[in-house]
Amino acid sequence: MFRTDPETPDLFITPVDEVFIRNHLGPLPRLDRATWSLTVEGLVERPLRLDFPDIQGLPQTRLTAVHECFGNPLRPDVPTRAVTNLEWAGVPLAAVLELAGPRPEARHVWLEGADTGDFAGESGLSYLKDLPLDQASAEVVLAHTMNGEPLRPDHGYPLRAVAPLMFGTNSVKWLSRIVLAADRPDHLFTTRLYTRVPPGGREAVPVREKDVSSKLLTPGDGSSVPAGSCALAGYAWSSTEVTSVEIAVDDADWQPAALDRRGPDPAWQRFRLRYDLAPGPHRIRCRATDSAGRVQPLTGDRNAVHEIRVVAGAGSPPAGRA
Structure with a gap:
């Protein structure tokens, strides 16, 4: 995860070879950029199916951000300290949503990956996360590049979501589908796992913003x-x-x-x-x-x-x- 050579304490960007890999479902999807597509559906005026050249043709952005694993959702209080600092490049989610035209009743964005499998006793799952529409529009980037090179298969090739202020669980890899909805989805990775009761609180809330x-x-x-x-x-x-x-x-x-x-x-x-x-x-x-x-x-x-x-x-x- 880190280089700890005392001669290089200032390593600001984590080399790709040292970036942690966390997956819930398997086997890992092996996608072909030439045939991959991203659908945008649900409460939108214009449902979309975008291929990779479509993504490349949209406005591009770059940012450097901390990428941190929250940890095992079955043991949410155990420190993992899996964290990196990476340069991302891609398309602001807002640019894609502008093409689709969210309807007034849309309140949530569902992000779904192409990985499927079993986890925590549930079968036939896809990896799904949701975010408030306003927050996702303002913050999320659909990234195709990490540290100046195309995403590697283990890191979500050809396109992944990056929620730079949130834990990595919200940065869905192998992104294949975006749904705009009025409500949150009832799903293992949205409402049953990756929730916690904040200090002083009484009700569980989704794991989103990073801790200090x-x-x-x-x-x-x-x-x-x-x-x-x-x-x-x-x-x-x-x-x-x-x-x-x-x-x-x-x-x-x-x-x-x-x-x-x-x-x-x-x-x-x-x-x-x-x-x-x-x-x-x-x-x-x-x-x-x-x-x-x-x-x-x-x-x-x-x-x-x-x-x-x-x-x-x-x-x-x-x-x-x-």
Whole structure:
């Protein structure tokens, strides 16, 4: 998922070869761009069937965004920390919907992939997600390119949805069908899984916007470093801008780290702190806060603070640069 080489702590874009792969259904669809098509139907004035040249002929956009797996929907509180930062190119969903002409009663967008199979005791499923129409129109991109190259088969070739402010479960791969509807679909992956009760809430809501999170990358977990000044660095991300990151070593107080601002795209933000490590073993933790006031919990949730353990001592390899 990450490179943890202390000489390359600033790896901002995740190489495609290191991007995680998560699939619910199988076997994976092997689609031919020459015969693939995308249908747009339901509550629209003009139902569509678009082939790949049609997609290429629409207005194109590019963005850099964090792509994060929510985790196993059967264990929603367990941290997975599967996260990458990627460059996407494709067509704004809004351009496709403008061609179709949503009817006034349309409130939801259903996104369906070409993958089918069995999951959690249910058979004959397709992968289906839904989003509010207004939000999907404003945010979702139909991507055909990742990091400057066509999508690979495992990542949704030839076209996938990318919901850049949301968990990856909403970024449907192998996109084959878009439906506009007045209501949400009752489906395993929409109303029965990928839901959770938010802090202070009583009712389950769909898993959509990313939590505030952070991860230490330098030094690597379990590594040996020289005693003395050590560069501690990593990345933080959220559905909104991260405003601060703190680092704690062992039982010492939390210290503010230097944090890069987030640019116009919803990419992750690098943080770093130089710290004097005494000889011996150490536990190092990081904690992020975002502009919505959300703070990573210390324990007990999927975005609980990340920690690494290192040993500081004479004769260890260099500990990287801040």
